[in-house]
Amino acid sequence: MTTCIRNANWVVEWSGGHQYRREIDVAFDGGHITHVGPDYVGDVDVEIDGKDRMVMPGLVNMHCHPSGEPLKKGFREEFGNPQLWWSPLFDRSFIYHAGVEGQLASAEYALCEMLLSGVTSVVDLSTPYDGWLDLLAASGIRAWATSMFGSAAWHTEDGHSVDYVWDEPAGLQALEDAIDLGQAADSHPSGRLSGMLSPVTVDLCTEELLVNSLEAARDHRWRVHIHASQSLPEFHEMTRRHGVTPVQWLDSIDVLGPDSILAHGMFIDAHSWTKWPTDLDRGLLTESGTGLAHCPVVFSRHGQGVEDIGAYIRRGVQVGIGTDSYPHNVLEEIRTAATLGWMATGNVHSVSTGELFTAATAGSSSILGRDDLGRIEVGAVADIVLVDLSHHSMSPVRDPLRSLIYTAADRAVRDVFVDGQHVVRNGEVTTLDLAGATQRLQAAGEQAERDTASRHFAGRTARQLSPLTFPEIG
Ligand SMILES: [Zn+2]
Missing domain, CATH: 2.30.40.10 (Urease, subunit C, domain 1)
Structure with missing residues (x-):
């Protein structure tokens, strides 16, 4: 036709x-x-x-978690733990969820948000749930489905220090499960799904798990996708362990390269918060051909971000754009990437709309190995x-x-x-039920609100962790 x-x-x-x-x-x-x-x-x-x-x-959403993030709306702004450099990762953002029903409602809602804002391809990093691949296929979007796995979990007893609870065999088994999921995506009858491997974050994975993941990805012609340099506690943990930055450590174990995508790459050596004496990280990304998923909106809500995305682009880093969280609206990410870059540098020519639109289309596509996407x-x-x-x-x-x-x-x-x-x-x-998903998302959000205290290390409620804009009276 x-x-x-x-x-x-x-x-x-x-x-x-x-x-x-x-x-x-x-x-x-x-x-x-x-x-x-x-x-x-x-x-x-x-x-x-x-x-x-x-x-x-069509726009490419290079990095997001559609099955988890939408129900955090209203909870995750003005947010972060000041005792952990304003990162919310370790004690609060992951305790706000509502089980598989919440995942299904969130994912359907997020997929509608993406399609309605012109996103035609998405990299979906999720914790696996029943119906995941079929929902992606039913939406009509083009998707890389990738389950996150690691060798350890974060744990805090006091809200100001992070412990690592290691289970290395479980991480290796989760890699095998992720390979199975990737193969199921590749062979899905829709023909629009693909696999990818996501060792979850640089600090939660052993060298063995990262290297095995990259080898498996190459065997299947996939990418690996790793959160790295996304928080200052992570940066400090990696420099404590290895004496070098997260990016430099990944380079030292040969995990950078054209088959690798780093999510965020924010707290690098050149970031003003890290006070690290080198300026090597962006060059390592460029020379290795590693892709970067830049997601400015969510971090701006924690008061932090990549300071000069234009400098990454000028130095030759392959940059794509992702939303990470809600709204799953790449157009707003482009706007924020531009305005934050201009603000942080005081230079409205530090990055251009054209560079960022290209990053969100052809740039992301070429990082994904698909030079037939993101262009007319x-x-x-x-x-x-x-x-x-x-x-x-x-x-x-x-x-x-x-x-x-x-x-x-x-x-x-x-x-x-x-x-x-x-x-x-x-x-x-035309493909999904936005009204139904919206209703189910409301119910899931209310459940997450009720259950948060039982998951928080000190029993704090959602309202204590993230007070409403004004007090609710009566
Ligand atoms: Zn992420």
Whole structure:
């Protein structure tokens, strides 16, 4: 079946890089783009009027946890433990959950958020739950499904120091289970799922587990995806263990490389909080070809972040964009990546909208080994977003990507195609039940709120850990 978007007002076309073109046709046949240019003359089954439309490539969410993060909305802002350098990781963010029902509700809700904001590919790092792969497939999105595993767990008895509870055999067994899941993804009949391996964080994995994970990933032509340099306690733990930064240690055990993706890469040697005397980490990422998943929004809510993402890009690090948490809205991540970079450097030319949009499309795709995604060109996969230029939030349209990123965001996303399939039509998800997921997410959130104290080391309630904006009276 051939679909043609006729006379699209603006097109973000790829020709070695993104560029704008006006008043052209974009056609796709089955799952691939067959024409980008004036006057498509082939047979057309479905014609779309491109008069008030911008055609752009689908966005790639390089790093997120859709089955866990959505129900933390309202809990996870203005958040963090000041006794652990404002990181919430060790004593609070992981205790707010609601079992498998909560995971299913969260994931369905998050997948809707992604599709509605123009995300067509996602790297989903989750704790496995029944129905995971089938839900991803039913959504119509393109997904890398990867379960997180490690050799240890974090533990705190006092809220200001972190212990590591090691179980190395369990970590190696979890790697085997993760390989099974990756194979199930690769062979899923939808054809849109892929495997990946996620040794969870640099400080929770032994060298053996990391090296074995990378070898297994290479055997299956997958990537490994590791949280690293994401908190200051982690940075200090790794320098205490090894005398070098997390990135330098990963380099020393040969775990950096083009098959590796680091999530966050924030507390590196050059970050002002670490006061580390070298400036090697970004060069190691560049020389090794390691990909970086940059997720600025969630960390900004803890008062921290990558200080100069433009410097990573200028130094040649392959940067992709992820959401990590809610909202699963890559357009807002691009906006925040830009504004935080400008703020932190005091230099509005430190990073450009074009560099960040490229990171969120072709950049993420090439890190994932998929140079046929994230671009509008003949032969690329038909992952396509139509933006409504007549939406009030886009007006006046001088530079449509700037209108979209800095003002409109998901409000102006009208139609989304993945693999040529129409997964968002006139602003509605066609594949999932957003209203039902929203109801179930509310119930899951209320359960998480009730259960938090029983999981906290000192029995603190959710309201004590994260007070409401104003006191609730009565
Ligand atoms: Zn993460």
